[in-house]
Amino acid sequence: MKRREFLKTSAIGTMAMSLPLSRWQLFAQVNELPQAVIVRNGEPESLVSAAMKALGGIERFVQRGDKVLLKPNMAWDRGPAYAANTNPEVVAAITRLCLNAGATEVKVLDRTCNEPRRCYRNSGINDAATAAGANVVQVRSNRYEDLELKGEVLDSWPIYKDYLEADKVINIPIAKHHGMAKVSLGLKNLMGVMGGRRGLIHVKFADKMADITQHIMPTLTVIDAYRMLMDNGPSGGDLDDVRMERAMIASPCTVSADVLGLELFGHAVSDIKQIDVAVKRGLALYDTTNLNVERIDLG
Amino acid sequence: MNFSMSMQNLRKLVQVAFFILFIYLFLVARYPYEIIMGSDFGLRLSPLIPLFTFIDTLSIPPLVIPGLIILILTPFLGRFFCSWICPLGTCLDATDKLINTPKNKLARSWDRWRYLKFANLIALIIMAVLSLNLWGYLDPLSIFNRMLTVILYPLATLFSENLLIALSSISFLETPAYYLYDLFKDNMMPEGQAYYQQVLLISVFSGGILAAEKLSRRFWCRYVCPAGALLGFLSQFRFYERLVGEECPACNLCISECKMDAIPQDDVSRTNKVECIECFNCGAACPPKTKAITYRWSWKPYHTELDLSRRQVLGGMLTGLGGLGLLSLGLPNRNHARHLIRPPGSLAESEFEDKCIRCLECVRICESNGGCLQPDAFHSSLTQLWLPAAQMRTGYCEYNCNLCAEVCPTDAIKPIALDEKQAWVMGTAYFREDLCIPFARDEDCIVCEEHCPTPEKAIKFETKDVELPHGEVRALKLPYLEPELCIGCGICEFKCPLDGEAGIFVTKPADPQEDATYYG
Numbered sequence: 001m002k003r004r005e006f007l008k009t010s011a012i013g014t015m016a017m018s019l020p021l022s023r024w025q026l027f028a029q030v031n032e033l034p035q036a037v038i039v040r041n042g043e044p045e046s047l048v049s050a051a052m053k054a055l056g057g058i059e060r061f062v063q064r065g066d067k068v069l070l071k072p073n074m075a076w077d078r079g080p081a082y083a084a085n086t087n088p089e090v091v092a093a094i095t096r097l098c099l100n101a102g103a104t105e106v107k108v109l110d111r112t113c114n115e116p117r118r119c120y121r122n123s124g125i126n127d128a129a130t131a132a133g134a135n136v137v138q139v140r141s142n143r144y145e146d147l148e149l150k151g152e153v154l155d156s157w158p159i160y161k162d163y164l165e166a167d168k169v170i171n172i173p174i175a176k177h178h179g180m181a182k183v184s185l186g187l188k189n190l191m192g193v194m195g196g197r198r199g200l201i202h203v204k205f206a207d208k209m210a211d212i213t214q215h216i217m218p219t220l221t222v223i224d225a226y227r228m229l230m231d232n233g234p235s236g237g238d239l240d241d242v243r244m245e246r247a248m249i250a251s252p253c254t255v256s257a258d259v260l261g262l263e264l265f266g267h268a269v270s271d272i273k274q275i276d277v278a279v280k281r282g283l284a285l286y287d288t289t290n291l292n293v294e295r296i297d298l299g
Numbered sequence: 300m301n302f303s304m305s306m307q308n309l310r311k312l313v314q315v316a317f318f319i320l321f322i323y324l325f326l327v328a329r330y331p332y333e334i335i336m337g338s339d340f341g342l343r344l345s346p347l348i349p350l351f352t353f354i355d356t357l358s359i360p361p362l363v364i365p366g367l368i369i370l371i372l373t374p375f376l377g378r379f380f381c382s383w384i385c386p387l388g389t390c391l392d393a394t395d396k397l398i399n400t401p402k403n404k405l406a407r408s409w410d411r412w413r414y415l416k417f418a419n420l421i422a423l424i425i426m427a428v429l430s431l432n433l434w435g436y437l438d439p440l441s442i443f444n445r446m447l448t449v450i451l452y453p454l455a456t457l458f459s460e461n462l463l464i465a466l467s468s469i470s471f472l473e474t475p476a477y478y479l480y481d482l483f484k485d486n487m488m489p490e491g492q493a494y495y496q497q498v499l500l501i502s503v504f505s506g507g508i509l510a511a512e513k514l515s516r517r518f519w520c521r522y523v524c525p526a527g528a529l530l531g532f533l534s535q536f537r538f539y540e541r542l543v544g545e546e547c548p549a550c551n552l553c554i555s556e557c558k559m560d561a562i563p564q565d566d567v568s569r570t571n572k573v574e575c576i577e578c579f580n581c582g583a584a585c586p587p588k589t590k591a592i593t594y595r596w597s598w599k600p601y602h603t604e605l606d607l608s609r610r611q612v613l614g615g616m617l618t619g620l621g622g623l624g625l626l627s628l629g630l631p632n633r634n635h636a637r638h639l640i641r642p643p644g645s646l647a648e649s650e651f652e653d654k655c656i657r658c659l660e661c662v663r664i665c666e667s668n669g670g671c672l673q674p675d676a677f678h679s680s681l682t683q684l685w686l687p688a689a690q691m692r693t694g695y696c697e698y699n700c701n702l703c704a705e706v707c708p709t710d711a712i713k714p715i716a717l718d719e720k721q722a723w724v725m726g727t728a729y730f731r732e733d734l735c736i737p738f739a740r741d742e743d744c745i746v747c748e749e750h751c752p753t754p755e756k757a758i759k760f761e762t763k764d765v766e767l768p769h770g771e772v773r774a775l776k777l778p779y780l781e782p783e784l785c786i787g788c789g790i791c792e793f794k795c796p797l798d799g800e801a802g803i804f805v806t807k808p809a810d811p812q813e814d815a816t817y818y819g
Contacts, residue, residue, distance in 0.1 A: 117490060235749065236754075
């Protein structure tokens with residue numbers, strides 16, 4: 001609940017009252033900070049630090065004592081070079097930032113498509129994030145909670161409990177091609193905390209996604225575009241389909257991050273139904289047609 | 300502690316150690332399979348593997364070495380395998396303690412059935428010579444592994460998983476319960492609970508073997524086991540003998556303690572070498588005051604005759620022939636071809652049936668991967684029972700996994716490299732447009748396309764404007780298959796979100812040579 005209130009009130013929430021003086025200054029600055037940031041020509045670690053710095057530092061999102069959940073994409077039994085999963089170094093770098101900001105726990109999880117242990121291990125995320133101090137945990141079938149949605153097509157859907165209970169959630173998708181959804185970015189990545197028979201979400205996909213995601217928006221979305229999968233997504237498997245983009249997008253608003261992410265693919269918002277519907281149904285925190293974007297080139 | 304006491308204790312120690320080794324080898328047969336000793340090593344200790352591999356191939360490949368060592372030691376040591384190593388034997392000994400097995404004196408009416416194990420062996424050899432290998436069904440190590448895979452392990456995970464989840468709902472136990480749960484999941488249990496078809500038949504089969512302990516001790520080993528028969532045959536002239544001293548008052552305690560009832564009632568000084576499994580119970584039973592029993596090497600051993608008449612040999616041979624005939628009279632049914640999807644790397648179907656001992660080790664390791672392998676049922680032949688079969692609605696073949704081949708003890712599944720496996724065609728997918736959501740319900744889906752693992756997806760789609768019944772035109776993504784790219788891994792069938800039957804299914808590619816019986 002903390003997270004959602006925080007988002008809705010954007011900066012000047014009631015929480016601010018309980019914060020130390022230095023925080024007041026930060027919140028005063030928030031309106032001047034960019035709504036989204038795109039960093040280019042960096043390495044995983046430098047992309048993360050540049051993006052976080054531009055957004056006002058990780059301390060803007062993660063406070064001392066927070067339990068943070070990272071949701072990378074590690075759904076596939078593929079190595080990092082195939083760009084089917086989030087870059088492990090990105091997850092490790094964000095883990096370190098969160099711990100330095102005073103997070104008491106950084107949990108990393110994803111509901112996978114291939115056998116879970118294989119995905120965790122071969123994505124490289126298990127080892128990299130564990131070494132960085134994260135608690136990489138397997139998803140357990142008994143830990144889903146039916147979330148009441150009252151949506152347009154869905155009344156409820158099971159969502160992973162740890163995700164709902166975390167103080168802060170950082171959504172770390174990889175930018176990639178997707179046959180059915182055309183692209184897989186921040187919104188699509190949230191399917192990794194959804195329970196039930198996820199295949200059925202594909203039927204009336206855009207509406208169902210909007211119904212669910214409006215209730216589970218993360219604190220922060222960091223799109224890893226260090227490598228991008230340009231075809232045969234989301235599972236990939238052909239190195240020729242991988243493009244070295246060396247970029248990263250970050251925003252407190254998932255929909256805005258996704259809209260910005262479409263630049264990398266050269267798609268218009270109207271081409272990508274799930275993002276288009278999300279914008280039309282007001283799931284974005286900002287005006288996506290007129291985003292205040294900071295563009296950084298590290299090259 | 301005197302010598303014979305310690306021999307019994309040594310035997311018990313080794314027996315427990317081997318049992319733990321077998322359980323360990325079973326448990327490590329899971330992803331990631333990074334161990335020093337292959338899980339197939341344990342199964343290769345079976346003394347039947349060298350014999351029947353030789354009959355089948357007229358060669359002695361390296362994989363038979365563990366079993367061969369047992370065979371070579373047997374003429375010297377006797378049937379030590381049965382009480383020192385065989386994990387099924389250990390299970391039977393444990394069952395004895397639970398179900399109050401009858402004393403030897405009371406079980407003697409079964410004794411005329413001792414020939415049965417030899418007849419079994421003869422029948423299996425006759426069938427094998429005529430190229431039907433069914434001995435795997437009766438191989439004790441195979442039986443043990445089958446029991447572990449299909450019954451004991453799933454039961455253990457079911458109970459421990461549910462227990463720990465129940466405990467985790469008690470507030471102060473939540474942390475330790477989840478800790479144990481994660482520990483178990485990471486090191487023992489599969490990510491998902493293991494469920495197997497054929498639970499009933501395999502329970503009846505292996506449960507029957509255990510329950511037979513109610514008839515006599517080591518009933519299976521005395522009367523049925525073909526491995527016991529082979530080892531017994533080899534130990535007729537066993538060099539290691541039991542010696543009974545003059546001081547023996549013939550109290551007959553050793554007779555009643557003998558696991559195999561291998562000490563003749565009329566002559567305590569002799570041992571039935573064919574039946575004795577070297578458990579050393581006799582020496583331990585001998586009262587401390589007398590201690591008449593000792594053991595020693597003898598280079599002029601006496602001979603024990605096999606409990607087998609010419610008529611019974613003939614009977615065994617005829618049973619073998621008859622069995623061969625009957626089992627070959629299955630009704631081939633081409634509709635069942637789709638059930639015959641064997642693991643990647645498998646030999647051609649008829650050869651595979653001969654080599655596979657139905658130990659289900661591949662099924663076991665598959666559980667920690669895609670989980671498609673199941674013990675097969677009867678389809679168009681009785682001999683298909685418990686062969687591994689990929690059933691794509693219960694699991695799928697994981698693209699980056701070739702572990703089933705690595706654990707096969709008889710190389711019925713050839714150990715193939717990962718890149719070879721990834722190109723191995725297990726089957727081919729077919730769409731069922733009467734069920735498939737985009738075709739049958741005019742909605743987007745293509746979950747199959749999403750999961751298709753080949754570098755260039757074998758499932759592709761085209762976007763078409765489809766006019767719905769009430770006039771609306773909808774752009775739909777309609778999937779189609781490129782058969783030459785499909786390897787039949789079945790993830791499409793497994794992930795299809797439809798209830799019941801999937802909108803896409805994998806079937807085995809036709810083998811024109813095996814279809815020779817059909818017109819056409």
